[in-house]
Amino acid sequence: MQLYSTNNKHNIVNLKEAVLNAFPQDKGLYMPTEIPKLDKQFLDHLNQYSFEEIGFQVAARLMGDAIPESELYQLIARAINFKAPLVQLTEQISTLELWHGPTMAFKDFGARFMAELMSYFLRDEDRPTTILVATSGDTGGAVAAGFHKVPGIEVIILYPSGKVSALQEKQLTTWGDNISAIEIDGVFDDCQRLVKTAFIDADLQQQYNFSSANSINIARLIPQSFYYFEGYKQVKDKSRPIVVSVPSGNFGNLTAGLLAAQMGLPIHQFIAATNANDTVPAYLTSGTYTAKPSVPTISNAMDVGNPSNFPRMQALFAGQDESSTWNKLKEFIIGDSYSDTETYQAIKGIQSLHNYEADPHGAVGYLACQDYLKEYSTHQTIFLETAHPGKFEAPMKEALGKVSFPPKLEAFMSGEKVAKSCSKNYTDFKEILLS
Numbered sequence: 001m002q003l004y005s006t007n008n009k010h011n012i013v014n015l016k017e018a019v020l021n022a023f024p025q026d027k028g029l030y031m032p033t034e035i036p037k038l039d040k041q042f043l044d045h046l047n048q049y050s051f052e053e054i055g056f057q058v059a060a061r062l063m064g065d066a067i068p069e070s071e072l073y074q075l076i077a078r079a080i081n082f083k084a085p086l087v088q089l090t091e092q093i094s095t096l097e098l099w100h101g102p103t104m105a106f107k108d109f110g111a112r113f114m115a116e117l118m119s120y121f122l123r124d125e126d127r128p129t130t131i132l133v134a135t136s137g138d139t140g141g142a143v144a145a146g147f148h149k150v151p152g153i154e155v156i157i158l159y160p161s162g163k164v165s166a167l168q169e170k171q172l173t174t175w176g177d178n179i180s181a182i183e184i185d186g187v188f189d190d191c192q193r194l195v196k197t198a199f200i201d202a203d204l205q206q207q208y209n210f211s212s213a214n215s216i217n218i219a220r221l222i223p224q225s226f227y228y229f230e231g232y233k234q235v236k237d238k239s240r241p242i243v244v245s246v247p248s249g250n251f252g253n254l255t256a257g258l259l260a261a262q263m264g265l266p267i268h269q270f271i272a273a274t275n276a277n278d279t280v281p282a283y284l285t286s287g288t289y290t291a292k293p294s295v296p297t298i299s300n301a302m303d304v305g306n307p308s309n310f311p312r313m314q315a316l317f318a319g320q321d322e323s324s325t326w327n328k329l330k331e332f333i334i335g336d337s338y339s340d341t342e343t344y345q346a347i348k349g350i351q352s353l354h355n356y357e358a359d360p361h362g363a364v365g366y367l368a369c370q371d372y373l374k375e376y377s378t379h380q381t382i383f384l385e386t387a388h389p390g391k392f393e394a395p396m397k398e399a400l401g402k403v404s405f406p407p408k409l410e411a412f413m414s415g416e417k418v419a420k421s422c423s424k425n426y427t428d429f430k431e432i433l434l435s
């Protein structure tokens with residue numbers, strides 16, 4: 001498999017390089033040079049394959065000879081060891097539950113696969129690798145879960161003190177073993193800055209072999225394409241055009257869906273469903289991309305004003321000029337944005353109409369399905385349920401008066417927090433790393 005940088009088509013690397021060194025010098029994003037088509041035979045008989053077999057077929061075609069097939073199969077079986085069930089709410093609306101992994105958000109797919117792939121590529125290194133990751137909440141937990149007890153890899157998580165929820169903090173600080181957490185007296189941007197400075201600090205390079213688990217790593221995108229096939233497989237009536245609504249923030253999830261479609265999965269259209277942070281829906285309407293400062297909402301994992309994967313979406317639909325790219329994108333992707341008030345109402349409505357508890361992110365996806373069906377009444381819609389509602393206690397209680405809290409999340413709450421405290425000054429942070 002070869003990858004190019006979205007900022008320079010001639011900057012070509014192999015998968016190992018792209019995974020271990022996620023930031024190209026030119027500040028672009030890595031994308032596959034070629035997107036292979038899957039065999040019709042496979043696509044027509046998806047229901048004869050298990051989820052892990054589907055993952056293997058898709059990955060093997062995409063990744064080519066980057067990893068021997070027998071190793072790849074084992075790697076996928078370890079990483080994707082939980083299900084992605086499709087739950088039908090009405091004849092034309094279903095939800096694909098992506099929260100059955102260890103931290104109960106879809107980020108487990110990307111983080112676990114990335115952890116497996118990194119440890120595969122690093123296994124011949126004699127020096128342990130240290131993954132430094134800055135998190136605003138969910139990503140750090142999924143990365144910790146993915147790398148916990150992976151031999152030869154240490155993970156150091158930086159998070160902003162007081163800016164993550166109680167549950168999120170537990171999911172960052174209770175692992176032990178090869179995972180440690182540093183609580184920074186600052187905001188997320190401070191954490192990000194400390195990580196970036198450490199990466200280029202020559203003193204630290206003597207002692208550490210750093211790598212990044214940043215969300216733009218291509219290793220996180222690849223496994224996210226698997227569950228679109230798994231969801232499609234479970235649709236009973238495939239005679240209607242199938243449309244997938246993706247609650248989006250940085251647009252990694254939606255980009256993975258576009259990848260699945262370009263590999264041959266017959267998805268009719270996608271819906272980019274956002275909260276008030278509507279940069280992409282606004283682009284789809286106007287043809288002009290304008291990044292904005294993010295605004296806080298109750299679907300906070302989607303509070304992104306300048307989605308990092310947008311250049312990948314453009315790359316997948318690149319036309320001769322900007323306006324032809326826009327035309328191609330808006331033909332295939334419908335943009336919709338919803339307020340918190342609408343989201344609260346949707347959570348209530350889904351509960352009372354369908355007896356289903358959807359989290360605030362999934363509820364945004366549901367709203368977009370409803371609106372889509374008003375216009376295209378014969379289609380079949382699926383919204384992605386990106387996290388378990390128990391992760392968002394406050395808005396769920398506000399909407400429904402209660403929320404279910406599964407044992408998996410209980411277990412995190414009872415763990416003991418272990419974290420070092422640090423100011424936002426680089427010298428203090430460096431001292432901790434050197435000690």
Ligand SMILES: *Cc1c(COP(=O)(O)O)cnc(C)c1O
Binds near residue numbers: 247251
């Ligand atoms: C990260 C996240 C999203 C947004 O996904 P992107 O790939 O960044 O668009 C949506 N919902 C939840 C629960 C998330 O954690």
